[in-house]
Amino acid sequence: MIAGETILCFAPDPWDDIWRNRHQIMSRLARQNLVIYAEPRPYLRQVWAGLRSGAIRPWGGRPRLRKALDNLHVYTPPLWAPISGREPLASLFARLRRRDLRAAMRRLGAGRPILWLVRPDQADVIGQFGEKACVYQIVDDYAGYGGLSPERRTAFLERERRLIERADLVFVTSPALMESKGRHNPRTYLVPNAVDYEAFSRALEDPSLPADLEALPRPRVGYVGALNDKVDYALLRDLARARPDWSVVLVGPWAVREDASSFDLRREANVHFLGKKDVALVPHYVKGLDICLMPYKLNEWTRSIDPLKMYEYLAAGRPVVSTPIPAAMAFSRWVSVADGEHFAEAVQAAMAQDDEAARAERRRVAAQHSWEARVEFIASQLAAFLQHNE
Numbered sequence: 001m002i003a004g005e006t007i008l009c010f011a012p013d014p015w016d017d018i019w020r021n022r023h024q025i026m027s028r029l030a031r032q033n034l035v036i037y038a039e040p041r042p043y044l045r046q047v048w049a050g051l052r053s054g055a056i057r058p059w060g061g062r063p064r065l066r067k068a069l070d071n072l073h074v075y076t077p078p079l080w081a082p083i084s085g086r087e088p089l090a091s092l093f094a095r096l097r098r099r100d101l102r103a104a105m106r107r108l109g110a111g112r113p114i115l116w117l118v119r120p121d122q123a124d125v126i127g128q129f130g131e132k133a134c135v136y137q138i139v140d141d142y143a144g145y146g147g148l149s150p151e152r153r154t155a156f157l158e159r160e161r162r163l164i165e166r167a168d169l170v171f172v173t174s175p176a177l178m179e180s181k182g183r184h185n186p187r188t189y190l191v192p193n194a195v196d197y198e199a200f201s202r203a204l205e206d207p208s209l210p211a212d213l214e215a216l217p218r219p220r221v222g223y224v225g226a227l228n229d230k231v232d233y234a235l236l237r238d239l240a241r242a243r244p245d246w247s248v249v250l251v252g253p254w255a256v257r258e259d260a261s262s263f264d265l266r267r268e269a270n271v272h273f274l275g276k277k278d279v280a281l282v283p284h285y286v287k288g289l290d291i292c293l294m295p296y297k298l299n300e301w302t303r304s305i306d307p308l309k310m311y312e313y314l315a316a317g318r319p320v321v322s323t324p325i326p327a328a329m330a331f332s333r334w335v336s337v338a339d340g341e342h343f344a345e346a347v348q349a350a351m352a353q354d355d356e357a358a359r360a361e362r363r364r365v366a367a368q369h370s371w372e373a374r375v376e377f378i379a380s381q382l383a384a385f386l387q388h389n390e
Helices: 019-029 045-051 091-109 120-125 150-166 174-184 197-205 233-242 261-266 280-286 308-315 326-330 342-355 357-369 370-389
Strands: 004-008 034-038 065-069 073-075 113-117 133-138 168-173 189-191 220-224 247-251 270-274 291-294 318-321
Touching: 004 019, 019 034, 019 133, 019 370, 073 091, 073 280, 091 189, 113 120, 120 150, 133 150, 133 370, 150 174, 168 174, 174 189, 174 261, 197 280, 197 308, 197 357, 197 370, 220 280, 233 247, 233 261, 233 270, 233 342, 261 270, 291 308, 291 342, 308 318, 308 357, 318 342
Parallel strands: 004 034, 004 113, 034 073, 113 133, 133 168, 168 189, 220 247, 220 291, 247 270, 291 318
Antiparallel strands: 065 073
16 A cells, blocks of 8 residues: 555546545545645536526635544635636636645645546646656547547547556456557556445444435335446336336436436335435445346446446345446346346346345455455556556
8 A cells, every 4th residue: 555645636527516436436545645635626617607696706705724533634626717618818817726625635735746647638737746656547438428429539539648648557357448548558457346335334234324325115126326327227217117016216416418208207105206316325325225227228338337336236235236337247247137028027026036145146256356465466556657657
């Protein structure tokens, strides 16, 4: 494990959002290093719209630097220096943002940082902070997100390729990403997602359930995670209609942009949206489900994902039913895989076949995929690079 370093992570989501793998990684690196989690930089259009609607106040917002954990500080970029595509504002605002973040780093006594990037559009910060190393973490095939024209997709892939080539270390979460991205940088490493196994173990020792979940009739089949465009809402709608005696439970923030089926789903009486939950409560919701679902669409985006929730579901000992994405197929010994036509039958079969021995086996598998082990590997690669480049 590296120690005494400063890690400057430019994140694409707020610290208080649902926890993703970068939250898990940074919280563990902070045990022996100073971590600065820089929240997303605002865009001029967003700031202007927020000011006009009253959603953004020009004064009185949250402090730009706050302590979230021991050795982990969250930096919120200033609204008065948003990203703008127009010159000379773009260059001026970039200098102001850089100056403000450097001042925050000085207040924390930060050293030369290890730069940690998560999106191709963050490449402009490379070389701006005297970094010792630049890490690029890839958790999705970002070009596979919906809404990109062929021209924008080509430009996006080219921008990402240049970042991969510039990065000192690249970490990817799935074999598909290793195949597509690894050829651009020989220091690319496969680091799949994992689970906070101890948190799930503690939750299983507690017999109580969250009140909003416990109030729902069983059996409860559900999904815990971000409700975005990779989820197959038509499949969930059909499942709810086919089994009106089941409670279909969806736990997580709503972030759907394009899928009209999601609105049909909301009208089903046995579908229950419980909203975003704090990371500490997630194990308690997962353990309260009879069947855990990974109802993903089959497309370019999901071909490359390694769902964090799969490891969490298994850590709770819950039966898991998934559409046939590659990540689920790789765990098909412990995860039931079915297409949309046979999904309800697969869920029914998983209920019937569940027992204590199967739950113990799932937990045994999950225990082999801890965040501690993943972060230890990441830290070892960073240490080797830094030692070689002293």
